[in-house]
Amino acid sequence: MKYKRLTALLISAVLLISGCSGLPKERDQTYTGTFFDTVISIQIYDAIEDDVLDGCAKLCEKYDTMFSNKTEDSEISQINHAGGNPVEVSDETITIIKKGIYYSKMSNGAFDITIGAVSNLWDFKSETPEIPAADTVASAVSHVDYNQIIITNNTVRLTDPYASIDVGAIAKGYIADRLKAYLKEQGVKHAVINLGGNVLTMGGKIDGSDYNIGIQKPFDESGQPITSVKVSNKSVVTSGIYQRYFESDGKIYHHILDPNTGYPCENNLYSVTIITDSSLTADALSTTCFLLGFDEGMKLINQLDNVDAVFITNDNKIHYSKNFQY
Numbered sequence: 270m271k272y273k274r275l276t277a278l279l280i281s282a283v284l285l286i287s288g289c290s291g292l293p294k295e296r297d298q299t300y301t302g303t304f305f306d307t308v309i310s311i312q313i314y315d316a317i318e319d320d321v322l323d324g325c326a327k328l329c330e331k332y333d334t335m336f337s338n339k340t341e342d343s344e345i346s347q348i349n350h351a352g353g354n355p356v357e358v359s360d361e362t363i364t365i366i367k368k369g370i371y372y373s374k375m376s377n378g379a380f381d382i383t384i385g386a387v388s389n390l391w392d393f394k395s396e397t398p399e400i401p402a403a404d405t406v407a408s409a410v411s412h413v414d415y416n417q418i419i420i421t422n423n424t425v426r427l428t429d430p431y432a433s434i435d436v437g438a439i440a441k442g443y444i445a446d447r448l449k450a451y452l453k454e455q456g457v458k459h460a461v462i463n464l465g466g467n468v469l470t471m472g473g474k475i476d477g478s479d480y481n482i483g484i485q486k487p488f489d490e491s492g493q494p495i496t497s498v499k500v501s502n503k504s505v506v507t508s509g510i511y512q513r514y515f516e517s518d519g520k521i522y523h524h525i526l527d528p529n530t531g532y533p534c535e536n537n538l539y540s541v542t543i544i545t546d547s548s549l550t551a552d553a554l555s556t557t558c559f560l561l562g563f564d565e566g567m568k569l570i571n572q573l574d575n576v577d578a579v580f581i582t583n584d585n586k587i588h589y590s591k592n593f594q595y
Contacts, residue, residue: 298312298313298314298317298322299311299312299313299322300322300325300326302326302329304329304330304332304333304464305329305332305333305440305441305444305464305465306394306465307464307465307466308465309329309463309464309465310461310463311325311448311460311461311462311463312460312461312463313452313457313459313460314459314460314474314475315456315457315458315459315460317455317456317457318455321452321455321457324451324455325448325451325452328444328447328448328451329444329448332440332443332444332447335359335361335362336362336365336436336440336443336444338385338389338433338434338435338436338437344356344358344359344362345362345434345435345436348425348426348427348434349385349427349432349433349434351426351427351430352430353426353427353428353429353430354426355419355421355424355425355426356424356425356426357423357424358423358424358425359423360423362425363420363423363425364443365436365439365440365443366382366418366420366425366434366436367420368439368443368549368553369382369415369434369436369438369439369553370382370415370418372439372553372554372557373415374415375557375569376557376560376561376569378414378415378528378529379528379529379557379560379561379565380438380528380553380556380557380560381413381414381415381528382415382418382434382435382436382438382439383412383413383414383415383417383418383427383432383433383434383435383528384413384433384435384438384526384528385432385433385434385435386409386410386412386413386431386432386433387406387409387410387413387526387528387531388435388437388526389409389433389435390405390406390409390531391522391524391526393513393514393515393523393524394513398515398522400517400522401531406530406531406532407531409531410528410529410530410531412429412431412432412433413432413528413531414429414432417429417432418432418434438508438552438553438556439549439552439553439556440552441464441465441467441548441552442467442504442506442547442548442549442550442551442552442553443548443549443552444464445462445464445467445469445504445548445549445552446469446547446548446549448462448469449462449469449471449548452471453471457471458471458472459471459472459473459474459475460472461480462548466506466507466512467504467506467548467551467552468482468504468505468506469503469504469505469548470482470500470501470502470503470504470505471502472501472502473501473502474501479499479500479501480499480500480501481497481498481499482497482498482499482500482505483496483497484496484497484498484505484507484540484542484579484581485507485509485511485540486585487509487510487511487539487540487581487585488511488539495581495585495587496579496587498542498544498579498595499595500544500595502546503544503545503546504543504544504545504546504547504548504550504551504552505542505543505544505551506542506543506548506551506552506555507540507541507542507543507555508525508540508541508555508556508558508559509539509540509541509559509581510523510524510525510533510538510539510540511523511539511540512524514533521533525556525559525560527560528560534559534560536559536562536563537562537563537582537583537584538559538562538563538566538580538581538582538583539581539582539583539585540559540580540581541554541555541556541558541559541566541578541579541580541581542555542578542579542580542581543555543558543570543576543577543578544576544577544578544579544595545575545576545577546575550576554569554570554573554576554578557569558570558578558580563580563582563588566578566580567580567588567590570590571590571591571592576590577589577590577592577593577594577595578590578593579593
């Protein structure tokens with residue numbers, strides 16, 4: 270078995286921020302850390318109080334615990350381990366679960382927030398990852414059904430006690446939006462939030478120009494972009510099979526799991542990048558469109574307002590949504 274894992278730095282640089290050298294150095298204040306299984310960075314280009322970056326760190330710590338289905342006492346884990354009993358959770362957990370249900374319905378289950386029973390079987394961070402046994406995968410798939418989630422006020426119950434919520438496909442988008450709201454409250458107008466490839470830009474550069482966000486060339490370990498988009502006040506999020514994967518007998522097993530099979534999604538896509546205002550929307554749609562496949566995914570994007578996309582197929586060809594203007 271051959272295992273391939275990009276370094277945390279390269280994973281975080283799935284979308285590379287380029288062309289920032291023109292910013293005044295004294296205004297570039299950056300926080301970096303390791304959260305959400307990746308390296309993150311928050312760059313602020315306005316004058317700020319010393320504790321603003323500390324506030325960013327505290328928010329990341331909070332959400333890293335709150336939304337993890339691997340942390341035993343997180344609200345998501347409490348729901349998953351409640352044996353079908355109702356669990357009272359915070360407004361924020363209710364919000365992110367409802368968003369997950371929304372995209373599950375939008376895609377008719379191609380995306381499913383209860384993928385946790387399946388995702389728990391795959392460990393793409395292991396030094397020696399293994400393919401789960403077929404019968405184990407089949408059993409896990411039988412417990413994937415977002416309709417099993419019952420929300421009443423601030424309580425959440427899984428009618429299937431073996432079902433498991435996993436918000437990993439939308440959590441970083443939600444968190445980036447919350448960080449933006451916090452920075453806005455602190456008077457920040459120019460910043461770049463990069464949560465492991467989930468890039469959110471606040472405003473443009475200090476000189477008024479757009480940020481140039483590169484989209485990584487699939488499987489290029491140097492992090493070279495295959496193309497780029499010029500944006501301000503936008504989120505740019507990519508889901509790709511080259512971010513977390515391993516190889517076995519010449520076949521790639523990646524982290525974007527198909528709820529219908531329990532195995533990595535198989536189609537002709539390498540990656541999907543979404544450009545829109547909300548990072549949560551971009552995060553959810555990048556995974557949803559990948560799971561839908563090129564034709565259905567592009568069809569969905571072309572029906573949505575204020576959402577653009579870049580699809581890269583497995584022949585390294587770049588495909589843009591019909592209203593793409595970046």
